[in-house]
Amino acid sequence: MEPLTEHRGVSDPVVYGYLWLVRVSPARQMALNEALAEYCRQHELMLSGVFTERDTGSGPSVAFTGLIDVLELPDTYGVVLPAASHLGPKGIAAPRQAQITASGARLLLVRGPGRRRPADHGATGPGPAPFHRRFGPALETER
Numbered sequence: 001m002e003p004l005t006e007h008r009g010v011s012d013p014v015v016y017g018y019l020w021l022v023r024v025s026p027a028r029q030m031a032l033n034e035a036l037a038e039y040c041r042q043h044e045l046m047l048s049g050v051f052t053e054r055d056t057g058s059g060p061s062v063a064f065t066g067l068i069d070v071l072e073l074p075d076t077y078g079v080v081l082p083a084a085s086h087l088g089p090k091g092i093a094a095p096r097q098a099q100i101t102a103s104g105a106r107l108l109l110v111r112g113p114g115r116r117r118p119a120d121h122g123a124t125g126p127g128p129a130p131f132h133r134r135f136g137p138a139l140e141t142e143r
Contacts, residue, residue: 011046012044012045012046013044013045013046013075013077013078014045014046014048014073014075014076014077015040015045015046015047015048015076015077015078015079015080015108016047016048016049016050016051016067016070016071016076016078016079016080017033017036017047017049017050017051017079017080017081018050018051018052018053018063018064018067018079018080018081018086018087019032019033019036019050019051019052019053019081019082019086020053020085020086020087020088021052021053021054022053022054022055022056029052032082033050035082035110036050036080036082036110039080039108039110040080043108045077045080045108047080048070049070051063051064051066051067053088061088064096067079067100068099068100068103071100071103071104071105072103076105077105077106078105078106078107078108079100079105079106079107079108080108080109080110081107081108081109081110082109082110082111083109083110083111084097084109
């Protein structure tokens with residue numbers, strides 16, 4: 001009988017974070033980075049880097065291009081975002097999501113669609129337990 005995965009020397013799946021931060025305070029940026037790191041710790045993922053987009057221009061995004069480039073690296077499992085809105089405005093979010101899924105990477109959301117912070121939840125305060133949603137060939141949700 002094969003040993004269970006938990007009894008093997010399996011390393012954590014490698015993920016990269018992506019933040020779209022336009023007119024965001026340094027405190028908010030730090031809180032979002034910490035949320036990504038905590039999510040990865042809870043889900044046994046290795047956060048290898050976070051790409052941060054700060055430009056609202058219509059030209060190509062250097063941060064997103066860098067993200068797509070690292071998704072081609074071997075052993076890259078996926079991309080983690082605080083919420084789907086971090087892919088950018090609606091006009092560019094769908095094509096970006098398509099590029100991520102076309103690469104074979106999973107798209108993991110700390111806060112999935114339709115989930116909002118409670119009114120008493122601050123940028124760094126407690127909130128609902130994070131979960132992730134995978135988009136791609138297999139659609140599944142874990143809580």
